[in-house]
Amino acid sequence: MEPFDPTTHPHRRYNPLTNTHILVSPHRTKRPWLGQTEPAEPSNLPQYDPACYLCPGNTRAGGKVNEMYTSTVVFENDYAAVLPPPGPVTPQAAHPLLTVEPIQGGCDVVCFHPRHDLSLPTLSVSDVENIVDEWTRVYMRRGTELGIKYVQIFENKGAMMGCSNPHPHSQVWSLSTVPTLPAKELASLHNYASTAHVHSGVPTEPDGHACLLCEYVHHELSVPEDEGRIVVTNEHFVALVPWWAYWPFEIMVLPHKRHISSLVHFTVDEKHAFADIMSRVTKRYDNIFSCSFAYAMGVHQRPLPPRRDDDGMYVKDADDIAHLHVHFEPPLLRSASVRKFLAGFEVMAEPQRDLTAEQAAKTLRNCSEVHYLLAAE
Amino acid sequence: MEPFDPTTHPHRRYNPLTNTHILVSPHRTKRPWLGQTEPAEPSNLPQYDPACYLCPGNTRAGGKVNEMYTSTVVFENDYAAVLPPPGPVTPQAAHPLLTVEPIQGGCDVVCFHPRHDLSLPTLSVSDVENIVDEWTRVYMRRGTELGIKYVQIFENKGAMMGCSNPHPHSQVWSLSTVPTLPAKELASLHNYASTAHVHSGVPTEPDGHACLLCEYVHHELSVPEDEGRIVVTNEHFVALVPWWAYWPFEIMVLPHKRHISSLVHFTVDEKHAFADIMSRVTKRYDNIFSCSFAYAMGVHQRPLPPRRDDDGMYVKDADDIAHLHVHFEPPLLRSASVRKFLAGFEVMAEPQRDLTAEQAAKTLRNCSEVHYLLAAE
Numbered sequence A, B: 001m002e003p004f005d006p007t008t009h010p011h012r013r014y015n016p017l018t019n020t021h022i023l024v025s026p027h028r029t030k031r032p033w034l035g036q037t038e039p040a041e042p043s044n045l046p047q048y049d050p051a052c053y054l055c056p057g058n059t060r061a062g063g064k065v066n067e068m069y070t071s072t073v074v075f076e077n078d079y080a081a082v083l084p085p086p087g088p089v090t091p092q093a094a095h096p097l098l099t100v101e102p103i104q105g106g107c108d109v110v111c112f113h114p115r116h117d118l119s120l121p122t123l124s125v126s127d128v129e130n131i132v133d134e135w136t137r138v139y140m141r142r143g144t145e146l147g148i149k150y151v152q153i154f155e156n157k158g159a160m161m162g163c164s165n166p167h168p169h170s171q172v173w174s175l176s177t178v179p180t181l182p183a184k185e186l187a188s189l190h191n192y193a194s195t196a197h198v199h200s201g202v203p204t205e206p207d208g209h210a211c212l213l214c215e216y217v218h219h220e221l222s223v224p225e226d227e228g229r230i231v232v233t234n235e236h237f238v239a240l241v242p243w244w245a246y247w248p249f250e251i252m253v254l255p256h257k258r259h260i261s262s263l264v265h266f267t268v269d270e271k272h273a274f275a276d277i278m279s280r281v282t283k284r285y286d287n288i289f290s291c292s293f294a295y296a297m298g299v300h301q302r303p304l305p306p307r308r309d310d311d312g313m314y315v316k317d318a319d320d321i322a323h324l325h326v327h328f329e330p331p332l333l334r335s336a337s338v339r340k341f342l343a344g345f346e347v348m349a350e351p352q353r354d355l356t357a358e359q360a361a362k363t364l365r366n367c368s369e370v371h372y373l374l375a376a377e
């Protein structure tokens, strides 16, 4: 038998966070593309759009008027996916296989900036720090509301992701339950802590047990850059294409120096480093195909902020196992107009990709951090 | 507290096949759509397209020429996602979190018909029976090849699903491992058999234990049609929008009279009834928005056909727990040009839908089974 070559041999990789596999077909990257292409995103947006429901001073659905904000701003989504408590009585299931659970909560919109034409990659790092501050405030406020068990911060960017408005913004959904995916990740982190050994020199979760992501990022930092999956690092954070990546240019951003379980645990330095790496990652994204790069982005961290004791110190609990990280899941594959599709095999059997994580990381490493629109000036 | 109203109150439903949840936001169906729309599928295709790599007599990638087939035809995919054995040596993992498993197998294309312009809904039921026969032959042939552990039959229909060719065809991927999703479903069926009670009058798996899908379909048949999720039934099969459906007009087709674990177990009557319901479901799909309705479709059944003993009888084994079913997962939501997008919350936290399963089933029940193109003639 031949020796294994990850750039030639079809193989499966395991995702230890979600306990699923991904099928990798690296020999197939030369397949021609004859399918649907995406319309180009508009590239010359106005700084203010009178028809935009997020621009300062404009009117939203139901007649509410946006304040004349100058930095970030937060308001409740006019079409929230969940409604505030009290919820209805939980009904009895008609059959044990037809269970139902009422859910309550709130959906907020966090505008990044008054300018309609900017986005994470074209905002300044200090603007991004303002966004991180706003996310932290919403996380604290919503995460301490009665009945809330989970807060999800996420951004949908680009028409290709179903986002109907280019005005830079993110959403925060707060729920009376921990949703499927974060619950799975937390269970995997707990399971790892109770079974795996800590490698020497690797940070651990607060009780001294092994943290899956501390161990993982530590290993990635030890791989020679050329063979590895790291895109960019700074003093506190790493951005990498995970070994088990599904989306062509998927990236995970995570702290590598210590185990940080939520936004509220950031030091001033860490917050700055986080804003810095978010800016650098999104600039590289836009530069791959010289376009505004669509993605879904989400922050995974403690389901809720930690409680504080009478001295203002954080009270330790089981959720400290969370290792804060950001997932970027962009659909583009070959050019500004050719995206990845969830084909039949993937939705019926197993996620699949052609380009390897290492090939994607190399492309991203070779991208400039000077945004193409500014480089052209 | 109010009583629970599934058409008003946000809630979560549980998917017992995949052990995941779906968030349902029924109050939100009136949200306006301002986002990306899909280009229309061509509606006047030629019966023969000289540029189509699936039409009879045409040349495929690498110079192979299609036979002048008159019914169905099977050939190996010119850009297979997996390659035939022997595979390489399984490499040692660089870290326990970076596991890799070489995978082998084969990818076949099953053309449904020589006519370029037809599809499941516009083919005759006897044409669909020919397709079922061809699927059964490929399943038997591939499923008895050395090293193959799983055979997945699926169809990708429509440019919206990344399908680049409207010529009616499906694919069959045969693999040296059981992929993530079918493995999960089989585990759920086994778990159910070992823990749940059989309800009186409900068929069971061959050892007399409870079958999750026998129980489920039996319950759905007992619900009054107006409140229920059933779209269409015939003597042997039911097509329904599952309680836990994710895609707006998702449908599951499954046998209700007895536990059937694979295509090779069909009687002649059952095969005919299966072709009949596949035809009726896809006609209703095309009629929702008077367009060729895109979808991913896949057959879940025993990973491999059963072995036969010296008398030609099937040998019982643990995989008999499989209850054959077909998943239809179509992306369209509001019109021929407005699809569902996997938004940020869904990929970061939990699948979500607005339209309830019951509302979708009602729309599908009200669709005609006379294809709109034929009705217009």
Ligand SMILES: [Zn+2]
Binding pocket: A017, A185, A300, A325, A327
């Ligand atoms: Zn995560």
Ligand SMILES: [Zn+2]
Binding pocket: B017, B185, B300, B325, B327
């Ligand atoms: Zn299934």
